[in-house]
Structure formats: C-alpha cells, structure tokens
Amino acid sequence: MSYPREQSIQQATEVFWLKGYLGTGMRDLQTALDKRPGSIYSAFGSKEGLYLEVLNHYTGVLHGQIMAVANSDTPLQQLREFLRFPLTVEDSAAHKIQCLIVKTQADWAELPEGVKSELQAALAHLREAFQAVILKARSTGELAADIPVERAAMWVQGQFIAMRTLATSVESPASLSWMVDKIVSDLSGEWTQ
Template sequence: MPRTREFDTEAAVSRAMELFWTRGYEATSVRDLTRELGLGQGSLYAAFGDKDGLYQAALEHYRTTLAAAALRGLEEGADARSAIRTMLIERIRIAVEKDGRGCLAINAACERLPEDPSTRRVVRDMQDAARDALAEVLRVAAERGEIAARNDPYALAAFLVTFLNGLLVSSKITPDARALEPLVEVALAALG
C-alpha cells in the first residue's frame, strides 16, 4: 500500500522556486533542496521524480503565479501606455531584488535551453502568453487612438517582450532599478 504524502506539495514547489531562482539550476543540489524543503531525498523523488521534475514544477509555479499576475495587471490597466509602463517597472523591481536575481524564466532560458526541451517549452509558452496579451492591449489602444496605429500590434508586442528579456538580463548585471527604469520610457516611445 503506497504511503500518503505528508507534506504540502505546493509550498515545497514555492520554496524550491525561490531557491532555483536565487541560485540557478546547476548551483542548486538535491541536498540543498532537501534541506530547504525539509524533505528526505526519497520524498522528493517520490513527489517529483528527480531534481529536473522539481525544477519543471517550479517553473510552472512561476508561470501560474508571478508571470500570470503581470499579465492580469496589463488587462486591468486604465490605458495601454500606463499599463505597460507599470508592468515593465514592476518586473524590474522584482528582478533587482535579492542582489539581482533576475527573472526565473529568463534565467532558465540562459542556463538550460541548449540541452533541455522541457524548459524551452515552458519559457516559450510564457513568452508567447506575454506577447499575445501585449498585442491585444496594443490592438485595442490603437483602435481607441491611445497609440499610433502605424505599427502592427503583434510586432510591437514582440519588440516589448524582447526588450523586457534584455532588461531582465541587465537586472542581473546592474541590479539597480533607478538605472534601469529610464529605459522603459525609451521603449514606450516606440508606441508612438
């Protein structure tokens, strides 16, 4: 008869997400995970399969919590320019925390993509969701005359996602929101 799980899986994934986010995949050992999560190695393997399984669960948790919250903020914004500015500034604020830990998704892309198709898929899904949400906000904004209609909303959205990716990498190099926030205004100038 299988034993029932005696720990909160969601809390364990959330703590693992924080550890992977701060240290990276390679620098986080199974020993680090078991110590941080307060689990035995057997429990970790029974719940997640292996370190990679827990990493994938952590990326998925990031996608459904922090990344999803950023997209909800876009939908709730009063006008497109303000909503996009708020989203970008908030992403900078989160990325510079803890001495520039960046963004878990971008960190994963930089560290794991060459050899990990599962990570590529999760990160690509996050990027696609951000681009699609931005494109819809920009399409509506162009129809309302809030931004110039000369550019394709999809291309503008792809540009903003690419800009954000670079900004998040830069946050690891220069974890100073005051140095990065002025760049947001330069990107917003592309909206016309």
C-alpha cells in the same frame, strides 16, 4: 488542501531563481523545502518535474500580471508600472531582477527536452499576453491603429528582457527607470514594415 505542495513550489522557485536549473542541486532543494529526497521524488518525480511545476507557476503569475495590464483602462500607463517593478526589488532579492525563464533559457544546450519545450511554450504564452496589451492600447487610442501587433508584442518582450538583464549588472537597478520611459515612448515610434 495540498497547501504544503504550493509552499514547496514557492520555496523551490526561490532556489531555481537564485541558482538556475543546472546550478541547483537536489540537496539545495532538500534544504530549502526541508524534505528528504524520497518525499520530493514521490511528490514531483524528479528535479525536472519539480522545475516544470515551478516554471508553470511562475509563468502563470507573470501572465496574470500582464493580463491585468491588458484589462485596465489605461494599458500603456499600467505597462509602464509593470516594467518598472523589477527595478525596485531590494538588494537581498537581487536574483529576482532577471526573469526566471530567460535565466533558465541561457543553459539551453544542457537542458532536458521537456524543460526546453516548456520554456518555449512559456515565452509564447507571455508573448500572447503582451499582444493583448498592445491590442487594448490600440483600442483605447494610446497606440496608433496601424501598429504591427505581433511584432510590437515580441519587441516589448525583448525590451523586458534587455532591461532586466542590464539591471542585473548595474549598481543601482532603479537608476535604469529612464529605460522604461524610452520603451513606452518607442512603442509609439517608427514601425516601418
């Protein structure tokens, strides 16, 4: 049950991903969901409430993907494929290259308090998943035993952000796949304490 609610969240995700939190108007959402304002407000309370559900759903999916990487037998190989994925979206969905969380975070000073705290929580939650990947790769021997786990997790998150941000400003995102290789390679590089 409550199927149309899930559908509304997916349609709203499209809009927020394309236009950002500030850039998205209630009228954009009304069009995308094909619902009148009253329906949206009775279902989600406010624009912020709808966005928070979108963010929660988005983060959950992404977290699941990263945990699947962590739970595989060859986490480092799987991480490579995970990182490459955003570079393969078709032109018509170019807005999906950038991470929705990072995109929203750029408007920081103008965001409602509830959105700010949930963004922080989402980033921390995903960082935990990256940490699980590092830990697993260490246990399989794909990474050295003395790798600083927390730093490496944050670093991977940073690389994820860097690659996707650069990819949005380049003609052909797929041409950046060398960056994926360098990320995996640098993971085994120097980690001076």
